[in-house]
Amino acid sequence: MTNITYRTYGGHPWIPQYVEAIDLDKCLGCGRCVKICSRGCLTLVSYVDEDDTERFIASIAAKDKCIGCQACGKTCVRNSYTFQPLEI
């Protein structure tokens, strides 16, 4: 198994890191990641905590559209995201 590798404009190898998961315990529901994703992969959804408190959290709505840019993770102040390369 090898990771899918593309090239930058300058010809350097680039391995996309695709969105894998969001840590719900860390997410504040600020929506920064949703706004920054140019592919429309992310959304905010209502979530009810164990103590019955309703809040918003980020959710992966369309993982199939992800290009592995990691912009969502870079903008998240809570470091909620994890990523994975795609193996072929």
Ligand code: SF4
């Ligand atoms: S940027 Fe981070 S804290 Fe804000 S909604 Fe996205 S995952 Fe949650």
Ligand code: SF4
């Ligand atoms: S890695 Fe890039 S394309 Fe994928 S969900 Fe995050 S911002 Fe969107």
